[in-house]
Amino acid sequence: MSGLGWQALRQQGAGGHLRKQKAQRAVFALSILVPLIASFAIFWIYPVIRGFLGSFTAWRGFEPRAEFVGLHQYARAFRDPVFTISLRNTFYYALLTVPLDIVLALSLALAVQASGAVKGYLRAAYFLPVVTSTIATALVWKWLYQPSFGLINQLLELAHLPTQRWLISTRMAMPSIAIYAIWKSLGFNMVIFAAGLTTISETYYDAAKVDGANHWQVFRRVTLPLLQPTLTFVVITAVIGSLQVFGPVYVMSGDPPGGPNNSTMVVAVLQWTTAFRDLELGYGSAMGLVLFFIILALTLVQLRVLRTRWEY
């Protein structure tokens, strides 16, 4: 009884103040929401819709009106030998980079953990390529790969080993870019794995030890299953990133990018050439959407596989 009376009294006295506070909160919320929604609508939603619609038109250059052509641009893409090559090269790049990157990064994280206290400069060294500019480091690597005066061939020569033509050979160009890409991202994935490893409780390892498990069994039955969320994250982000590779290929493959002889032509580079050199905006949009659906499908498949495989 008395509680009710107190509440009524309080509401009477503070009513105006509460109303004012409520209005103030609404103004505050709107001042955040209105620009947020406007920004996402203009710079995210509109371009996606426009790109989707544009892929069904003969959108070219700066012409304001574009003729509707249905699925023509998609049909054209799959008939275009360069686009087919770019799809194959994109998958090839992902296959060259992702598995090796993950195995090396996980091994490094485990090695750091097993070797006890690791000096700060070691961690700094592995992480250095991650924080430095892609274009700058890709340029430096392009010079390292230079056939006659690049450091790599010079070292091979000093060691009396056969030299390679690296970026100017159609066979070696893509693996050369892949080696650079692994060097660049290794430290990133290593740090993510190291963070994942610290979340695994010591008690699991102690239990495994009591059961007499050997090191491989500990890794296979304890570490790997418990690291699964981290592994899922790393694999999926690495695959998504590798399928969209642009900068390293653009810098390292020469002018026009994608060479020699289309051996490093990936979808993102071909889309850039198509849309911004040839000004075929509709065709470029179709290429972008094909890439998007591939990424989406692969991500869903990986989520399924990685989620179910080691559940226990």
Add this chain to the structure above:
Amino acid sequence: MRSSDAVISRPYRSLTGRAGRALLQALLTLGSLAMIAPFYWMIATAFKPREEVMVFPPTWWPNAPTLRGFAEILTLRGGGFPVYFRNSLLVTLSVTFLVLLTSVMAGYLFAKYRFPGRNLLFVFVMSLLMIPFSISIIPMYALMGRLGWTNSYWPLIVPSAYSPFGIFLMNQFMHSIPNDLIDAGRIDGASEYDILFRIIVPLSMAPLGALGIFTFMWSWDDFLWPLVIIDEARLYTLPLGLGQLRGRMGSDVAAMAAGASVAVLPVIIVYLFAQRHFVEGIALTGLKG
């Protein structure tokens, strides 16, 4: 004995013993040399005179160090590297500031306010994380033309002001701030903005630092979008300025190496001073993802 052992025990420790651990350390050190070697070679090349760049066997450090390579990049199109550097700094600092501001505001709103459609809007913003740039890049290019923003800094700053990832990260963190703190502020008569900037922001410094480093690194490195939207050399950012040097291979490698050094060294210096924050920031952003 057992207890002190447990504190420092690591799962694969007995794999190794002292000798094994020394071997691992040696291997890790060797690997780290491979990670650093390209940077060393970049700096050594930057100081070499033209002739010395192309000799066999290579000189490990320039016999006759010169600043010619650096002088060369001062006078490129549009004002050269001083201008590119200033542009990069301007764009990156603006984007980072805006992302931090909008992320802390939106993250707070989504975590601590109730309003109709809140969950739906939040899920919607998160779904934007899955949109690859390959879909929106062409319409964005056309849109910038229609807005009359081509050949200005606007396309590099304004579309990047809101980050779904930043909103996600700050929203996650905001859930750990007790509501009582906010209510106490309201009872004391603080305005909503006071609460945000005097109570919430000071408590959010750790995730803001991580997000700031992450955003700075991403924006500093951004290449494809500037390449598409910036024509005039006076607006070049560092990656664009470097990109134009890719054709110089063979003609002036020292200048190319000098340009790469200028782009890389400031980040390395900041990184060496704030290494822990970089690594923790990456680990945080990775785990939350």
